Amino acid sequence: xxxxxxxxxxxxxxxxxxxxxxxxxxxxxxxxxxxxxxxxxxxxxxxxxxxxxxxxxxxxxxxxxxxxxxxxxxxxxxxxxxxxxxxxxxxxxxxxxxxxxxxxxxxxxxxxxxxxxxxxxxxxxxxxxxxxxxxxxxxxxxxxxxxxxxxxxxxxxxxxxxxxxxxxxxxxxxxxxxxxxxxxxxxxxxxxxxxxxxxxxxxxxxxxxxxxxxxxxxxxxxxxxxxxxxxxxxxxxxxxxxxxxxxxxxxxxxxxxxxxxxxxxxxxxxxxxxxxxxxxxxxxxxxxxxxxxxxxxxxxxxxxxxxxxxxxxxxxxxxxxxxxxxxxxxx
Ligand code: COA
Ligand code: ZN
Numbered sequence: 001x002x003x004x005x006x007x008x009x010x011x012x013x014x015x016x017x018x019x020x021x022x023x024x025x026x027x028x029x030x031x032x033x034x035x036x037x038x039x040x041x042x043x044x045x046x047x048x049x050x051x052x053x054x055x056x057x058x059x060x061x062x063x064x065x066x067x068x069x070x071x072x073x074x075x076x077x078x079x080x081x082x083x084x085x086x087x088x089x090x091x092x093x094x095x096x097x098x099x100x101x102x103x104x105x106x107x108x109x110x111x112x113x114x115x116x117x118x119x120x121x122x123x124x125x126x127x128x129x130x131x132x133x134x135x136x137x138x139x140x141x142x143x144x145x146x147x148x149x150x151x152x153x154x155x156x157x158x159x160x161x162x163x164x165x166x167x168x169x170x171x172x173x174x175x176x177x178x179x180x181x182x183x184x185x186x187x188x189x190x191x192x193x194x195x196x197x198x199x200x201x202x203x204x205x206x207x208x209x210x211x212x213x214x215x216x217x218x219x220x221x222x223x224x225x226x227x228x229x230x231x232x233x234x235x236x237x238x239x240x241x242x243x244x245x246x247x248x249x250x251x252x253x254x255x256x257x258x259x260x261x262x263x264x265x266x267x268x269x270x271x272x273x274x275x276x277x278x279x280x281x282x283x284x285x286x287x288x289x290x291x292x293x294x295x296x297x298x299x300x301x302x303x304x305x306x307x308x309x310x311x312x313x314x315x316x317x318x319x320x321x322x323x324x325x326x327x328x329x330x331x
Contacts, residue, residue, distance in 0.1 A: 015277035019241045020268060021055040021217060022048050025076075026091055027261055028249025030060055030067050034297050038072040042079050044288065044295065048246065049083040051284035053264075057089045057110055057243075061097035077104040089150065093124065098138045102145055109142050110186075111135050111151045115170050116159030119190070123154065132176065139180045150184035151177045152219065156202065158193030167205055174209065184214050186243065189230065192223020192259065196233035203237035219243035220262045221250060222301065227262035228270055235276075242267065246285065247292040247300030265289050265304045273310065282309065 025045050029036055036044075041059075048056050058080065064071035077090060089108040090101045101109060113131045114120035120128050135151070142149045155162075156170050174185050187202060194202075199218070206216050218234045218241065220227045231242055248263030265285040268278050289305040317323075 015275060017240065017277045017279070018235070018271055019054050020264060020278050020280060021057070021089075021241065021243045022053045022246060022264055023057045023219070023243045023261060024048075024245030024247065024249045024264065026057040026060050026070070027243070028245045028247070029296075030069050031250060032069050032296050035069055036295055038075050038079075040295050041072065041076045044246075044291075045076065045080045045088075047284065047288040047291075049081060049086050051281045051288065052279055053086065054279065055087040055089055055108075057091065058106075060091035060093075061100040061104075061106075062091065062093050074100060074104045077101075077106060091152075092138060094134050095137050095141060098141050102141075102147065106147065108148045108150055108183075109138065111138060111149060111182075112154060113151065113173070114154035114159070114190075115165045115173060116155040116162045118161040119155045119159045122161070128173070132173075135177075136180055139182060143181060148183040149181075150186060150217070151182050152186040152188050154188045154190040156187040156194075157189040157198060158191070160191045160193070167202065170202065171205060171209065174206065174213075178209075178213055182214070184217060186217040186219050188219040188243075189221055190219075192221040192226065194220060194230050195226055196229045199230045199233040200237045203234050203239050207238055215241060217241040217243060221259060222248060222262050223259045228267060231262060231267055231271075235271075244268075247289045247302045247305060249292065249296070249300055260301050263289075263302045263304070265302055269304050269309060 025041060045056060045058055059073040059076050060067055060070045061073050082088060087107045089110050090106040092098045092101050092109040092111055098109060113128060113135060114123060117128055120126060120131055124131055139149050153173060155165055158164055177185060187206065216239060218239050220230045243261060244264040244267050245261035246264045248260040250261035265282060268280050268282050268285060271278055272282060286305060289302050292300045
């Protein structure tokens with residue numbers, strides 16, 4: 001990617017434009033023990049669309065035995081309202097999933113493959129080389145059908161079983177996918193192992209790849225409380241696209257200790273305060289996030305859903321006038 005392309009992608013007038021991609025309906029709900037009814041999933045995606053998010057990962061066309069929570073993928077993707085301008089993406093693990101996603105009119109395929117051999121075997125039951133061969137077939141099918149492809153690279157910032165992952169491996173595999181002709185690459189911190197200085201180094205190394213490298217998306221989980229710090233480090237290093245999940249839902253059923261993604265309304269709230277332009281309606285997001293506990297049957301991590309925005313003020317306590325009078329009377 002050349003500097004001019006990056007600048008026009010990143011800047012919108014005086015306020016720097018950031019793109020927040022919602023993954024809660026997939027990365028979040030895939031992990032839930034209770035099945036969220038199909039009509040509630042559709043209503044959730046419709047609320048996210050109405051909040052103005054530019055991309056929503058709606059569901060996953062994996063095997064329903066592997067991820068039963070998303071076994072209604074076709075119905076959800078077919079029945080949502082499609083807001084012009086929003087990209088409705090779906091996770092696709094193999095050719096079978098791609099065929100299902102094409103039938104359901106996915107706007108984009110999100111492919112997954114881990115940088116870690118152990119995590120790839122645990123999550124997808126294949127070596128990385130086997131995954132790559134299978135995904136190359138999916139990319140060929142997508143090209144035939146004119147569907148753009150994003151590849152989410154799991155465990156870029158560390159693997160919970162192998163430990164640190166060599167940066168060279170991250171960059172080599174990214175290169176191989178770019179050579180296949182994919183339109184997007186997401187660098188995922190699947191289990192919250194990333195830390196800010198590492199994020200800067202990875203983002204800078206990714207951006208230093210050749211001119212044809214698509215803008216990278218960063219995908220952080222807040223497992224160790226560093227999610228927002230990592231987002232800010234990535235922005236400082238030049239990144240402008242982030243995955244996040246409403247309420248901070250999320251995880252990976254095959255990654256021990258995984259917990260939620262960075263929370264959409266928390267990062268939109270922080271970034272807007274800092275003067276960035278996300279194009280998202282924060283109030284609509286917060287309203288949707290507050291409906292989540294009833295949907296999933298438990299509290300969600302979002303602090304903003306609990307505490308409200310910074311300037312959502314509270315009335316002074318009962319008896320305040322008397323307190324003030326007494327204080328003033330003391331002189
Ligand atoms: N859609 C529906 N069914 C699928 C499918 C798809 N995309 N891919 C495979 N299947 C079915 C097969 O038909 C087969 O069904 P059967 O047991 O009734 O015959 C079964 O799943 C196993 O198929 P197989 O080809 O042996 O695949 P596998 O067991 O090696 O599984 C994956 C491969 C990737 C499909 C599976 O491991 C999976 O979906 N994992 C979940 C990965 C994931 O989404 N993780 C979280 C996101 S990071
Ligand atoms: Zn994730």
